[in-house]
Amino acid sequence: MLGFIKKSLAKTAEAIKTVAPKRKVSFTKDELEDILLEADVEYDLVEIILNEMYQSKITRDILRSKLLATLAYTTYKEPEFTKPFVELIVGVNGAGKTTTISKLAQRYKNEGKKVLLGAGDTFRAAAIEQLTQWSQKLDIPIVSSKQGHDSSAVAYDAIDSAKSKGFDNVIIDTAGRLHTQTNLANELKKINRICDKAHSGAPHRTILVIDGTQGNSAIAQAKAFNEMIGIDGIIITKLDGTAKGGSIFSIAYALELPILFVGTGEQPENLTPFDKYEFVDGLLDILFEEE
Ligand SMILES: Nc1nc2c(ncn2[C@@H]2O[C@H](COP(=O)(O)OP(=O)(O)O)[C@@H](O)[C@H]2O)c(=O)[nH]1
Ligand SMILES: [Mg+2]
Secondary structure, eight states, X not given: XXXXXXXXXXXXXXXHHHHOOSOBSEEOHHHHHHHHHHTTOOHHHHHHHHXXXXXXSEEHHHXXXXXXXXXXXXOOOOOOOOSSEEEEEEOOTTSSHHHHHHHHHHHHHHTTOOEEEEOOOOSOHHHHHHHHHHHHHHTOOEEOOOTTSOHHHHHHHHHHHHHHHTOSEEEEXXXXXXXXXXXXXXXXXXXXXXXXXXXTTOOSEEEEEEEGGGGGGHHHHHHHHHHHHOOSEEEEEOGGGOSOXXXXXXXXXXXXXXXXXXXXXXXTTOEEEOOHHHHHHHHHHHHBOOO
């Protein structure tokens, strides 16, 4: 393993160094409180973690088991693969949806799958152009329409076309913002319904894309999307550009949803399956002396 997750914790490591400059064998609870808060673990969760520790000296093993416990929900059961496997990608503007779709598409293509993209963010012309550019660059076909057209019609056409042409995967982009939140909720619900109409059971997976640089403020946003349409898993982007790596614990804990991948850069290959052990051990390596 090349340790992409560990590498993308570099900024979080810098932040932690400001409160814990030296690596040690153990820390006091007070020291750990500062460290976890500095890494942007949410206050409530920091308290939960610390309250469950009865020792005065917190060693690597103790902290490791507590941090892993907060990520218990990140264990994910793959849904059964049906053809075409339809994924709906949701999240606010700028979170990284369109970029993440191209990364997922590239990944599936590398696995030998036939992938079709659906440019379902019809609210912004730039979003359609952006996905079209990725489709050309990656040589992956796309179904799109003009700005302002019905996004669920794009979803329907993409799925219908995938069925008749034997595609394995369909990945559908969606708008992150409409004129009002109610409009967005209605649009996403409609896309959901139309997907199922086009192919029973679709979408097979609805993925929420979260901007990792937002840290804990993403939690409320994620809850809103979860209420709107129901989320199966999360992808956290821009882990490479944030000192808020610790917010991953709070996000996973608060939402009780699995983290499927993390984005570690802007290129199609910068998508890494989330491995909670690699993530936690990467963080512990910042703090603790080697044994
Ligand atoms: N550094 C970094 N930038 C990213 C990552 N994912 C997306 N971006 C950038 O974030 C910006 C917004 O992404 P975009 O896909 O257009 O977001 P959307 O509005 O949700 O579709 C773009 O400039 C992307 O290049 C990532 O994992 N790391
Ligand atoms: Mg977009």
